[in-house]
Amino acid sequence: MQTDIPKSKEIFKGLVFTNDERKIIDSKFQIVKVKKGDLILKAGDVVDSQYYILNGCLRSYHIDAHGKEHTIQFGINNWWISDYTAFFSTSKAVMTIEAIKNATLYKISRENLEDLYGQFPTIESYYRKKLENSFTVYQKRILAELSQSAKERYVDFITTYPEIEKSVKNYHIASYLGITTESLSRIRKELSK
Amino acid sequence: MQTDIPKSKEIFKGLVFTNDERKIIDSKFQIVKVKKGDLILKAGDVVDSQYYILNGCLRSYHIDAHGKEHTIQFGINNWWISDYTAFFSTSKAVMTIEAIKNATLYKISRENLEDLYGQFPTIESYYRKKLENSFTVYQKRILAELSQSAKERYVDFITTYPEIEKSVKNYHIASYLGITTESLSRIRKELSK
DNA sequence: CGAAAATTTGACATGACTCAACTGGAGTGG
DNA sequence: CCACTCCAGTTGAGTCATGTCAAATTTTCG
DSSP states (O other), X not given: OGGGSXXXXXXXXXXXXXXXXXXXXXXXXXXXXXXTTOEEXXXXXXXXXXXXXEEEEEXXXXXXXXXXXXXXXEEOTTOEESOHHHHHHTOBOXXXXXXXXXXXXXXEEHHHHHHHXXXXXXXXXXXXXXXXXXXXXXXXXXXXXXXXXXXXXXXXXXXXXXXXXXXXXXXXXXXXXXXXXXXXXXXXXXXXX | OGGGSOHHXXXXXXXXXXXXXXXXXXXXXXXXXXXXXOEEEOTTSBOOEEEEEEEEEEEEEEEOTTXXXXXXXXXXXXXXXXXXXXHHHTOBOOEEEEEEEEEEEXXXXXXXXXXXXXXXXXXXXXXXXXXXXXXXXXXXXXHHHHHOOHHHHHHHHHHHOHHHHHHSOHHHHHHHHTSOHHHHHHHHHHHHO
């Protein structure tokens, strides 16, 4: 039975709960299995959930005015993914989230999450830390875009996220770095020397 | 007397407190006056405070490996400023914060802030919202850097932040947009036609 | 195996950078 | 009140990184 899987042990690894507490927490999450190519969220959708990634690989991307895709985030084991901008402001999604590989997710709604915040302060501070971390990661990315060449950013990417590199296509990486696949190809050729 | 200024009325405009509560809150903030050119934080410093800007204008910037400055944030009336990456992780500052104009700030230490969190849940959620907003702003900026030309980003900047444009030099804006002053000058010439 | 998808390559275009020189204004001091 | 300096902004010429478009090649996978 799916409901017997102790999701809280996966998700909140550092936190301590009693068995009864774990039952409550686990009941707030819903297992979602997606296949490669599936979209779990489309631009324009109402966003009322976020997703913990048990396994698999996903990416969230934005399609700009010229129809080009820009990857904002990849997600693998143990990461979270959603359109947070829309999730926070209860506005419509500007991002699309796609499974790059088959994946198993634990979905939680805003409502259930707020329930957990109320009952478990440690969960609220877990999410706060997560948000603070994401903020820091975003700031680093802004600085990287302002100060580094495409080549430097690519090298940083593959050294920082070797696990992600294994799971995604080069054109996904290009769309994360903000360059064309052709440019990425030339950078890779340069580096292989 | 400085301590009689009701800081909480400025800072937490939407929130309701009793007079006694306001006294407690106000006591956690310290008034700091800075002159144009002053640095309130330098890269390498320990960061244990954040600042509410009552008036004036500041910017936070990072100096990269080639010695170039990249402005991460401007701050004017009613905004907050700090090196949040360092503040959150209690690590050393990577940002420098400079007063662009004389300014009056309300400073709060991490310790005092955590006190307030404990006593006033509405303050904790005020800061959560603030963080969520900043996250959203950063995401927009990442997407702008990935998908827009320097000219488009400049136009966005001056329409989104007309108040800031008034207070800062063009070379500050250039360092925010990630372009040289020469390029910005050419963009402005183009637009003036 | 064969078709579709992903990547690479080539030729050329372009936006932004670099460096150096110049302009115009805002003080400042003789 | 002029000469001087400093600072911000502008302009010009040449360069470079990355983009565009088209075609060739390689990889993936049904």
